[in-house]
Structure formats: C-alpha cells, structure tokens
Amino acid sequence: MASYYDIGDILTDEEFVPVVFHKAANGVIIDPSSETNSVEQGAKVELQLWLAQELHWRQAVSINVPPCFNQRTRLEIQADAACVDLRSRCPYFYEFGCKILPLVGDKTVEFLLLSAFKIRYKEILTKAYTAAYMATSKVPTLLTREETNLYEAAQSSMSAFKIWRMGGPRLQRASVLGRKRKSID
Amino acid sequence: MHGRKAYQLVKEFASGEKGQLKPFNRELFGRVLEECNEHHGALQSLIRKMQEEGLDVQTARNADHYGALIHHLSLTRNKRCLMAYMYNRAEIIRVLAWKVGLLHELPEEIQEKLSDSEEEYFKDHAKTLKSYMSQMGLDVNVDMVPPKDPYIKVRVLEDVGGGIILSDKSANFARHSMHFLKRTDAEQYIARGLMEELTS
Secondary structure: OOOOOHHHHHHHHOOOOOOOOOOOOOOOOOOOOOOOOOOOOOEEEEEEEEHHHHHHHOOOOEEOOOOHHHHHHHHHHHHHHHHHHHHHHOOOHHHHHHHOOOOOOOOHHHHHHHHHHHHHHHHHHHHHHHHHOOOOHHHHHHOHHHHHHHHHHHHHHHHHHHHHHHHHOOOOOOHHHHHOOOOOO | OOOOOHHHHHHHHHHOOOOOOOOHHHHHHHHHHHHHHHHHHHHHHHHHHHHHHHOOOOOOOHHHHHHHHHHHHHHHHHHHHHHHHHHHHHHHHHHHHHHOOOOOOOOHHHHHHOHHHHHHHHHHHHHHHHHHHHHHHHHHOOOOOOOOOOOEEEEOOOOOOEEEOOOOOEEEEEEEEEEEHHHHHHHHHHHHHOOOEEEO
C-alpha cells in the first residue's frame, strides 16, 4: 500500500472516464440527467476512476476509452510527439493510461503511451541540460506531472554539478522555512 | 459528485510549493467530514430498506445494494484523501522539527499555518529528537561531510541579541557584523536564516 498516501496517485484516480452501467443503482446522485436519485441500467455517465474501477471489478459497469486517448490525440502524437500539449489533455497522462489498460478492451493504448514517452523523454533530457544557456523554452508547459518531475530532476542534477565544480556555500538556510521576505528598512 | 470536496483538499495541498505548508484548511476538512456522515446515513438507510424487503443483505444484488456500495466507496475515498492530507503535512512538520525546532521556537508565520494537533506533534517530535540525541551523546543534526576547516566566516543577517554563549566564546551578534565562528555553532543560525556563510 505504498501509494495509499501518495498525492499523485490520488489525483490520478480523480480523472473522469466514461462508463456504461450494467446494473441500476438506487439512492445516489451520480447521473445528472436522471430526475430521480438513481441510475438506470444502460445509462452512460462520466465517473471518476476510483469509483469506476471498483464498480468494474464488481461487474456493475463497463469502461470505455477516455477522451484524452481519442483519435485526435493519437494523430497528434504520431505527427510530432514532442510538441503535443499533454498537460491540458490530462496532467497524469501516463499513470492514468497505465491504470486504464487492464480495464478497457482497447489494446492500442499501450503502444500509444510507449511511443509518446520514448520520443518525449529524449526531448525532455536535452532541453533540461541546455535550458541554462538559452531562454526557457515552451517545453515545460506541455509536460505531464511525471515528465515535469523528470525535467526538474535533470535540472537539479545539472545545477548540483555546476555548484560542485565551482564551489559554493555548504550551509544553507533551511528550504522548509520558505522564501524570506525582505524587511523594508 | 462524490468525493469532489476531498479532491479539492488534496489539490490545494499539492498546489503549494514542494515542501511548504499552507494554512490548515479547517473549513474544507470539516465539510469533508460532514459529507462522510451523509454517506454513512444514506448507506444505513439503503441497508435498512433491503432488510425490510426481506432480502439477505450479504448476497442480494439489487439496485439498493449498488447504491449502498457507491456510498461506501465514496466514504473510503474521502477517508483516503483526509488521511493523505494529514500524513503529507505531518511529513513536512517532521522535516521542520529536524531542521529548525531542536533549539528554538518556530517562526510566527509558520506557526499560524499549523492546526493545534499539528503544533503538539511538532513539539513532541522535537522533544523526542532531543532526548535521543542526548542519550546518544551525539548531535546528529550537523552537516555529515567533515569540513576542511572547523571555523567559518559568517555575516549576521538579523539581530539575534547579545551575550549568546557559544562553545568557545560569547559573542554579540549585531546586524551586518561578521564573525569567525565554529562550524557547528554557526549551523543552527544559518539553518534558520539568521546568518549567512561567506565563502570568498
């Protein structure tokens, strides 16, 4: 249960997926289009992943491919994976995709994730190492959370290397205290 | 929609800078707890309805069962979000206690961000660390790399007051004054941002 407290995992589980209900459910306000407090059999609803996953394992719903893996995204990734704005589609693109794989009947999502990641990973690393010498590029705004972590790790390792080479103060103000506000006097 | 308030709480925590605390959101926390009670109430009424109809609660799979299931899942989801919120905040507080809290009080702006139980947690954790270190006879809070020179040059950034007793002398730390201190003494002041190391 190492991921129970993990914030990234919780936020990934909150992404919406389209489901179709196989069984009816009473007393819940999930379907915004129904007038009563219930969901009918065959209703199409958008649910969060945590709910959809559990209901799927109990055979109450079936899950369809979410909109962020649709045809348009696939074509864009095939054209040029490095420039696709994955963050606006889904900030947890890869984790979300990995969780959906066993639930949805579509086998091509796997290849999509892998090919997108391979191309973007190379871009991320080159940009992270060279960004110090150029103006910051547009790349960081297009990255998912996972890719942003990689990017920041690469940048921090680069700056640590520079500090080691040139020397610098060893003892620092504890970062946990936050940024200091300069007093006006 | 179920679990949205809990999601807001977690998202608020995640949106802050890494390693920084935001003020404890008592209001949202309380609302999530209320939502949990509502789910619990709805769950119980659905189960009672099934029992009145004479169905076996364990095995019957009618619409009420699935409704009760959804309420139960929302309850566990809310619980997970609340627990993760507390857990991750506690982690940051532990780091605070380690870096800053061993000898002195927390700065005011951080103290008002903590809830009451978090303040107690901080104090207890700092106390435990102190007793551990005194039992071992070692100060494990200093820099792990042995320095080339046991003395370093520092400049005082904020007024600390006079007559502070250090390990080998007593000094008066006026603002902008420079001193030649032992590394272990200076470290606690540097970590709290009251001095800075001069490397030139």
